Amino acid sequence: MRHSIIRKPLLRKYFISTDHKVVGLQYAVTSLVFLLVGFLLMLLARWQLAWPGTPVPLVGAWLGEANAPGGVILPEFYNQLIAMHGTIMVFLAVVPLAVGAFGNYLVPLQIGASDMAFPRLNAASFWLYLLGGLVMLAGFVAPGGAANSGWTSYPPLADLATTGQTVWLAGMLCIIVSSLLGSVNLITTVVQLRAPGLTWFRLPFFVWAQLVTAFLLLLAFPPLQAAALLQGMDRLAGTSFFLPTGLVVSGQAVAAAGDGSPLLWQHLFWFLAHPEVYVLILPAMGIVAEVIANNARRPLWGYRTMVRAALFLGFMSFTVWAHHMFLTGMGTVLSGFFQATTMIISVPSIVVMTALLLSLHRGSIRFTTPMLFALAFIPMFAIGGLTGLPLGLATTDVPLHDTNYVVGHFHYVVAPGTIFALFAGIYHWYPKVTGRLLHDGLGRIHFVGSLVAMNGIFLPMFVQGLGGVNRRLYDGGLQYAHAHGLAGLNVGMSYAAWLLAAVQLVFVVNLLMSLRSGRMAGDNPWQATTLEWTAAPTPPLAHGNFASPPRVFHPAYEYSVPGAAADFTPQNEEVG
Amino acid sequence: MRRVRTIPYSATARPDTGLTNARLAMWLFLASEAMLFGALFSSYVLLRTGAVAWPRQGDILDVPLAAINTVVLLASSGAMWTATRTVNAAAQRRALALTVLLGLLFLGLKGVEWAGELGRGLRPADSNFLGLYFLLTGLHALHVLGGVLASGWLLSTAASAMRRDPALFVTRVRVAGLYWHFVDAIWIVLFVVLYLT
Ligand code: HEM
Ligand SMILES: [Cu+2]
Numbered sequence: 161m162r163h164s165i166i167r168k169p170l171l172r173k174y175f176i177s178t179d180h181k182v183v184g185l186q187y188a189v190t191s192l193v194f195l196l197v198g199f200l201l202m203l204l205a206r207w208q209l210a211w212p213g214t215p216v217p218l219v220g221a222w223l224g225e226a227n228a229p230g231g232v233i234l235p236e237f238y239n240q241l242i243a244m245h246g247t248i249m250v251f252l253a254v255v256p257l258a259v260g261a262f263g264n265y266l267v268p269l270q271i272g273a274s275d276m277a278f279p280r281l282n283a284a285s286f287w288l289y290l291l292g293g294l295v296m297l298a299g300f301v302a303p304g305g306a307a308n309s310g311w312t313s314y315p316p317l318a319d320l321a322t323t324g325q326t327v328w329l330a331g332m333l334c335i336i337v338s339s340l341l342g343s344v345n346l347i348t349t350v351v352q353l354r355a356p357g358l359t360w361f362r363l364p365f366f367v368w369a370q371l372v373t374a375f376l377l378l379l380a381f382p383p384l385q386a387a388a389l390l391q392g393m394d395r396l397a398g399t400s401f402f403l404p405t406g407l408v409v410s411g412q413a414v415a416a417a418g419d420g421s422p423l424l425w426q427h428l429f430w431f432l433a434h435p436e437v438y439v440l441i442l443p444a445m446g447i448v449a450e451v452i453a454n455n456a457r458r459p460l461w462g463y464r465t466m467v468r469a470a471l472f473l474g475f476m477s478f479t480v481w482a483h484h485m486f487l488t489g490m491g492t493v494l495s496g497f498f499q500a501t502t503m504i505i506s507v508p509s510i511v512v513m514t515a516l517l518l519s520l521h522r523g524s525i526r527f528t529t530p531m532l533f534a535l536a537f538i539p540m541f542a543i544g545g546l547t548g549l550p551l552g553l554a555t556t557d558v559p560l561h562d563t564n565y566v567v568g569h570f571h572y573v574v575a576p577g578t579i580f581a582l583f584a585g586i587y588h589w590y591p592k593v594t595g596r597l598l599h600d601g602l603g604r605i606h607f608v609g610s611l612v613a614m615n616g617i618f619l620p621m622f623v624q625g626l627g628g629v630n631r632r633l634y635d636g637g638l639q640y641a642h643a644h645g646l647a648g649l650n651v652g653m654s655y656a657a658w659l660l661a662a663v664q665l666v667f668v669v670n671l672l673m674s675l676r677s678g679r680m681a682g683d684n685p686w687q688a689t690t691l692e693w694t695a696a697p698t699p700p701l702a703h704g705n706f707a708s709p710p711r712v713f714h715p716a717y718e719y720s721v722p723g724a725a726a727d728f729t730p731q732n733e734e735v736g
Numbered sequence: 737m738r739r740v741r742t743i744p745y746s747a748t749a750r751p752d753t754g755l756t757n758a759r760l761a762m763w764l765f766l767a768s769e770a771m772l773f774g775a776l777f778s779s780y781v782l783l784r785t786g787a788v789a790w791p792r793q794g795d796i797l798d799v800p801l802a803a804i805n806t807v808v809l810l811a812s813s814g815a816m817w818t819a820t821r822t823v824n825a826a827a828q829r830r831a832l833a834l835t836v837l838l839g840l841l842f843l844g845l846k847g848v849e850w851a852g853e854l855g856r857g858l859r860p861a862d863s864n865f866l867g868l869y870f871l872l873t874g875l876h877a878l879h880v881l882g883g884v885l886a887s888g889w890l891l892s893t894a895a896s897a898m899r900r901d902p903a904l905f906v907t908r909v910r911v912a913g914l915y916w917h918f919v920d921a922i923w924i925v926l927f928v929v930l931y932l933t
Contacts, residue, residue: 343764351753399867424779
């Protein structure tokens with residue numbers, strides 16, 4: 161008979177286990193590494209933007225003569241950096257962290273299940289994701305370097321780009337399949353494995369957010385899969401699905417049958433990529449809701465409304481994709497439709513934000529580190545969301561499209577928006593995973609530094625964009641007279657980026673140090689109500705999660721209930 | 737002590753949802769598959785309506801052979817249907833075997849068809865129609881292959897699975913059936929769109 165004192169070999173514990181917590185941690189570590197890689201690519205690009213044409217210090221010599229002769233980044237290499245930065249951040253870092261890591265680790269615990277519905281499939285999704293990521297990175301050693309046509313891979317450019325684009329497509333197909341398997345698994349888990357008594361409207365908002373997200377991934381990714389197959393055919397089998405007749409590149413007629421449609425790619429791509437932005441934001445809203453309710457010691461204000469808003473958001477997100485394409489010459493009727501849907505879809509986001517704000521009302525707020533990140537999420541996301549409105553109206557989008565204003569818009573929603581929420585989640589649930597709290601002082605440095613630095617990077621982008629500076633220019637716009645006055649901003653933005661890097665070091669140190677020396681958390685350090693804290697030990701059991709299957713008697717956020725014994729009522733506390 | 741960990745509702749339906757895990761998962765997966773083929777069919781429509789010229793499809797392709805293949809696939813769906821309905825284990829195994837054989841026959845005939853087309857010098861690059869034809873039928877054939885492998889696996893494990901956990905096995909066969917009928921339905925649409933219009 162084996163005793164629990166005998167440690168399982170590390171290999172078995174962390175590499176071939178199919179337990180949802182291990183898979184969640186695998187996702188977490190991998191996606192954090194990708195987050196770092198994506199960030200480093202950007203730091204290189206930011207050097208080039210601030211001081212175009214000067215050699216990159218320290219690492220310049222390692223970039224290779226083909227990419228950066230004498231350490232000076234070539235335009236072609238800059239394009240690779242930007243394309244891979246976007247791709248890695250969206251598909252390999254933020255979404256896998258939000259969905260693969262948080263979803264996998266927490267959803268079964270929060271719904272009182274012993275694992276995901278299909279543990280082996282779950283592990284397979286992770287390995288496919290890792291494979292896809294490695295394939296993507298392998299692009300850098302392909303002839304001509306990595307993909308360089310932007311994360312949107314628009315043809316005809318992408319059809320005719322160097323081999324790296326084929327590698328990109330292969331990597332993307334792995335990621336898509338991984339994500340499809342993952343979302344099937346998550347939905348099945350939530351629908352089928354909820355604990356007795358855990359009715360739909362007792363689910364934590366986080367679970368709802370993950371559920372809607374999984375539906376978006378499930379239904380939006382296949383069109384990109386189709387698009388990737390079509391583009392792969394164009395590149396490998398010589399078809400011209402995306403190549404128009406009579407295409408001339410650099411004075412040379414392109415040898416292809418023609419009669420294809422570059423716009424078709426844009427439709428297929430944005431049919432995925434718009435829902436994808438809600439995949440980026442919904443789990444973030446879910447995390448923030450948990451952290452805010454817990455630290456304000458108040459039930460979520462309008463919980464049911466929030467759930468309905470999230471459902472409506474998910475549904476509507478399939479109807480707005482062409483707001484990325486106003487400049488493609490679509491007719492006024494069509495553009496009118498997409499403008500209207502875009503305005504409508506901002507309503508549920510605002511409903512959720514308002515509900516979160518109102519949840520603070522009359523709360524006795526604890527300003528813990530996770531709470532600071534969660535609180536900052538609200539105004540930061542608001543800046544991102546509100547700057548989206550002028551982009552959603554064709555008249556104002558015409559001058560703003562493809563400028564740094566758009567870059568500013570989506571970075572506000574994703575960086576100090578989603579990534580802040582993910583930070584909040586890490587500070588909040590780190591004790592659940594490790595049994596120890598993260599260091600609070602270091603956490604505050606991380607918070608303040610990130611807040612200042614992110615605004616320092618992204619706020620000037622609006623100014624540049626309104627001044628007409630286009631995105632994706634390898635010299636920051638110096639080749640255009642109208643950009644000269646605004647190019648100087650790039651220097652400050654790049655300094656802010658170094659600051660951001662420095663405070664992330666603090667975060668990494670905190671993550672590693674606290675593993676050993678963090679304060680012991682106890683079972684329920686935040687005095688939370690949801691099952692992962694109240695029904696499972698901290699850190700959780702290696703297998704099975706719960707010593708005995710939990711039963712649920714309460715809604716998710718019974719904080720400060722008048723007359724209750726404590727200021728929180730665990731969901732599984734039996735009613736007398 | 738080792739605790740046995742079993743995921744509930746693998747073999748029996750959850751009372752309030754009326755579904756087994758695998759059944760729900762298969763429906764979800766098929767929804768995503770519908771989006772995949774839906775996107776490809778939409779691309780077909782968009783490219784065809786925007787095309788300057790479109791070949792007469794029926795003149796290029798081997799319509800009679802494809803029609804025979806359609807019958808083969810329909811027959812295989814019938815066999816699969818029997819496999820999911822029958823309560824007799826031996827009959828079930830026979831029906832599964834027939835499904836696999838008909839699936840293989842379909843793939844063989846499809847291979848003959850492709851070989852004929854390639855032999856006549858037709859290539860995906862010739863026109864968007866041929867490109868889509870090869871892509872769609874190729875992707876569909878991969879789906880059939882997946883179904884054949886899954887059904888073959890079920891068949892090879894049938895005896896022991898029926899002994900260990902008959903309810904689980906029956907669920908698996910039913911879920912495989914769902915997939916098989918879906919792949920069949922996709923073929924019908926393919927056949928109509930690519931050969932008959
Ligand atoms: C809430 C209201 C929002 C509105 C009205 C809105 C509107 C828009 C519009 C119209 C564009 C296209 C701009 C152009 O290319 O000219 C755009 C771009 C973008 N938005 Fe939003 N957005 C909103 C929220 C979000 C959220 C929540 C996210 C992600 C978390 C997001 C991520 C993006 C991204 C990544 C792009 C740029 C894609 C690219 O061209 O590379 N947006 N937004
Ligand atoms: Cu959009």
